[in-house]
Amino acid sequence: KNEVEQSPQNLTAQEGEFITINCSYSVGISALHWLQQHPGGGIVSLFMLSSGKKKHGRLIATINIQEKHSSLHITASHPRDSAVYICAVIINNNNDMRFGAGTRLTVKP
Amino acid sequence: DSGVTQTPKHLITATGQRVTLRCSPRSGDLSVYWYQQSLDQGLQFLIHYYNGEERAKGNILERFSAQQFPDLHSELNLSSLELGDSALYFCATGQNPYEQYFGPGTRLTVT
Numbered sequence: 001k002n003e004v005e006q007s008p009q010n011l012t013a014q015e016g017e018f019i020t021i022n023c024s025y026s027v028g029i030s031a032l033h034w035l036q037q038h039p040g041g042g043i044v045s046l047f048m049l050s051s052g053k054k055k056h057g058r059l060i061a062t063i064n065i066q067e068k069h070s071s072l073h074i075t076a077s078h079p080r081d082s083a084v085y086i087c088a089v090i091i092n093n094n095n096d097m098r099f100g101a102g103t104r105l106t107v108k109p
Numbered sequence: 110d111s112g113v114t115q116t117p118k119h120l121i122t123a124t125g126q127r128v129t130l131r132c133s134p135r136s137g138d139l140s141v142y143w144y145q146q147s148l149d150q151g152l153q154f155l156i157h158y159y160n161g162e163e164r165a166k167g168n169i170l171e172r173f174s175a176q177q178f179p180d181l182h183s184e185l186n187l188s189s190l191e192l193g194d195s196a197l198y199f200c201a202t203g204q205n206p207y208e209q210y211f212g213p214g215t216r217l218t219v220t
Contacts, residue, residue, distance in 0.1 A: 031207050035152075041216075043199060044111070045209040086152060095165035095206065097142075097154035
């Protein structure tokens with residue numbers, strides 16, 4: 001079993017819909033990143049979380065350390081949000097990193 | 110544009126060869142991570158340096174090595190290349206170990 005599980009694997013939404021992508025992990029972590037990878041290949045770190053909730057524009061990320069779960073929400077989704085979203089954790093005893101397999105989001109106009 | 114640069118953008122080489130990938134950080138960034146992204150394995154963490162010292166090692170093969178130089182640029186050396194080493198190689202830098210500003214990546218093709 002992968003130490004970092006993301007769901008769903010693929011997601012298609014209509015423009016304007018509320019999107020939720022989930023990440024569950026089975027290891028102790030010091031931090032969690034949500035990454036966005038566009039079709040061109042470039043990667044952007046959207047959020048780094050160690051507790052609670054962060055918001056940036058239409059994006060919200062939450063983490064529950066006790067439940068070992070994080071969610072990424074996109075409000076009022078737009079076609080330009082179409083990308084692969086990847087959850088990455090920094091393991092807290094050795095600073096190793098593990099990645100989820102990614103969620104491919106397609107937002108249709 | 111993150112401000113992190115990677116050279117070269119593309120590299121095509123033959124099996125058995127050795128290549129060096131370079132990562133230039135944003136000004137002031139002390140931390141550098143290297144990642145490999147292949148089609149069948151997704152993103153994998155290779156190695157992390159902070160202010161010239163190795164801080165963490167991931168799934169890095171013995172044929173691969175990395176360095177962070179005094180001017181804080183970093184190089185990833187890949188030797189005895191195999192077909193399976195074909196992948197996108199990213200570096201990500203930041204002022205602290207938790208920041209991740211990704212470079213555009215180097216696409217390595219081993220033929």
